Amino acid sequence: MYPSTKFQEIPRISLILAACAVCIGGGFQYGYNMGIISSPGKYVMKCINETWMERYNTEISEDMPSLFWTIIVSIYPIGGLVGSWIAGALSVKCGRKHGLLINNIFALLGAGFVGISYFSCCFELLIVYRFLLGVNGGVALCVQSMYLIEIAPRALRGTLGMGTSISLSLGIVIGQVIGLKELLGREELWPALLSTPAVLSILQLITLPWCPESPRYLLIDKGNETACDEALKQLHGEGGYLKEKAEIERERRDDAGVKPKKPWELFRDPSIRWQLASTMVINLFYQINGIGAMYYYATPVFAEAGITEDKIPYVTIGTGLSEFLPTILCGILIESLGRKVLIIGGYFLMALWCLGITLTLTFAEASPWVPYLSIAFIFAFIISFGMGPGGVSRALTSEIFTQAVRPAACIIGLTVNWIGFFILSMVFPYIVEGLGQYCFLVFLVINLMIAVYTLFLVPETKNKTFTEIQAAFQINNKTFQKIKAVFQTKTKKQNQQQQMSVAEEVLATYL
Incomplete structure (x- = not known):
């Protein structure tokens, strides 16, 4: 292992800005959506009750508004699950950066469905809204984590990788604050509150294009050495990019083909x-x-x-x-x-x-x-x-x-x-x-x-x-293989002994 250097311990401004641009539409967006959802619940249920009365000229049962709200809230992890599977294709085919940019479409569409739902009195569309935000969160958490780990120098990989958790926690707090009645937590403003995630997506669409793609993705996945050099220089400067590139080169050789x-x-x-x-x-x-x-x-x-x-x-x-x-x-x-x-x-x-x-x-x-x-x-x-x-x-x-x-x-x-x-x-x-x-x-x-x-x-x-981390896990893999081999050998011997015992019993019967 290489000792940490002063360069590695102090990140460049460009590296910090890239992490912030990724987090604003990733972990922060996810946490924000979790933070705001509890505030408008009673207002949405009231809207469902009034809409049902206007639509069918009859009162809805007492449990139905609560059931619809539960579905609206609970559909979020289903969207997140779908987003996680979309993230793989996006991150490999489009890259980490462009995958995150494309992901903002889901949040913007979700905000649009809030407006359509409110003005058309179709509360069912809020389920679609929440599902799309879940898809956005699933993609963001997956791709953002990869991007932060891949752009970080080794000595700061843990700290920069923490960006997802830090931004997520901050998003929850800001969402709770925005949901207070002094801000957007009032009854007449609940559609505006639920639409605010679109603002975060717009901020990422403005800031992230100025940031480089993951250097590891450019060199290992795409084989584009020139683009990798440019990205590394932007992230780590002229004085430090060569050492980072050497590590990426070693990993590329280890995973050749x-x-x-x-x-x-x-x-x-x-x-x-x-x-x-x-x-x-x-x-x-x-x-x-x-x-x-x-x-x-x-x-x-x-x-x-x-x-x-x-x-x-x-x-x-x-x-x-x-x-x-x-x-x-x-x-x-x-x-x-x-x-x-x-x-x-x-x-x-x-x-x-x-x-x-x-x-x-x-x-x-x-x-x-x-x-x-x-x-x-x-x-x-x-x-x-x-x-x-x-x-x-x-x-x-x-x-x-x-x-x-x-x-x-x-x-x-x-x-x-x-x-x-x-x-x-x-x-x-x-x-x-x-x-x-x-x-x-x-x-x-x-x-x-x-x-x-x-x-x-x-x-x-x-x-x-x-590569060293993978080698450390190989010790567990080898230990497991040894235990498995011992177990198989023991089982084989027991089977042989049982077969011999059966054969001896058969011979004893005939003799």
């Missing part, structure tokens, strides 16, 4: 078995670790602590900030502490806070101060998530694969992520209904499981080339 793989081809490749397994595990546990439960329980716990209903939206912004600020700190520490320490430490702390929340919710009526302790545990859980899994997981997915495998691997990882998101959103209310506050004990076990998995099966990737 290897074409970008399809997602289904990865399952048949034993050489990346543990990278793929780790990607799927990390993305699944990212969704089912209990962070959604914390936001779900936050409002009733705030109310029980005596916070009035009109003040709860402002306190809720605090939950968003408690995830955003630690994510920034995680980005600062990731290159010094490493990925594993942050992930393992975060999950162990989250397990501890789950135990605390279970106890305080169980004995909430024991004393007036207990609900405040519940609030403290909720914030501690969110902070631990932002400092560890919430910050590192998305960067790690793109970091553990080489160029030919990365797009397909990101598709698989995000597919698992979106499926986990959808299943949890459907199942979680029933889990809460059945287990109540004891559902956090389930999350306690889940967090301990992923911490142990990361400790033993995920190698540290800090300051390693993509």
Whole structure:
């Protein structure tokens, strides 16, 4: 491994601007869409009720507006799943940069459907709106993560890769703020609030064309050395681009003749078995670790602590900030502490806070101060998530694969992520209904499981080339092959012994 240099530790302005241009229509857009969606819910349901009355001259059943709103909200991960699969083709055929530019079409179309829905009194079109935003989010998270990892110098790869998580957390906070009644959170402005993602897409369409394409994509995938040199000079300057190009050249030689793989081809490749397994595990546990439960329980716990209903939206912004600020700190520490320490430490702390929340919710009526302790545990859980899994997981997915495998691997990882998101959103209310506050004990076990998995099966990737990271995973692959061979040998011997025993019994019968 090469030691970090001063050049590597201080990024150029052009590199920072490229990361910002990508994030504004990527992670920030995704987080913003998550942040604004809770505010207009009651107004949209009221609009559905009035529209139904005008359309059919009869009152809608009490549960139908809530059902339609649930569908509008829940269709988002379905769109994200579709977007994840579109992302692979876009990133390979059009490139990382142009794939992100094309992706803005989905957000702009979605904003258009809000206007059509409002003026035509067709609330069903809001389902299409939310689906298109989900597609936009699925493409953005996949392609943005690849772009940030591929343009970063090795010493800053973790920090720059954190751009997705940092921008996502910031987007949630800004979305919550914009959704306040003092801004766009009023009844007459809900169509404008739901259309604001178009502004972010326009900003990216203005800024991203000035940024270079991924140098790795240009050289390894397209074989365009001249364009690669120009991109590297723009990102890293005349004094540093040669070292970055040398690393890309080594990876190109190692993967000579290897074409970008399809997602289904990865399952048949034993050489990346543990990278793929780790990607799927990390993305699944990212969704089912209990962070959604914390936001779900936050409002009733705030109310029980005596916070009035009109003040709860402002306190809720605090939950968003408690995830955003630690994510920034995680980005600062990731290159010094490493990925594993942050992930393992975060999950162990989250397990501890789950135990605390279970106890305080169980004995909430024991004393007036207990609900405040519940609030403290909720914030501690969110902070631990932002400092560890919430910050590192998305960067790690793109970091553990080489160029030919990365797009397909990101598709698989995000597919698992979106499926986990959808299943949890459907199942979680029933889990809460059945287990109540004891559902956090389930999350306690889940967090301990992923911490142990990361400790033993995920190698540290800090300051390693993509080829070196792959070699580190090969140790797990070889160990698995040895265990498999021992098991097969043992099974073969047992089968032979059984066959001999049968033969001896047959001979004994005839003799």
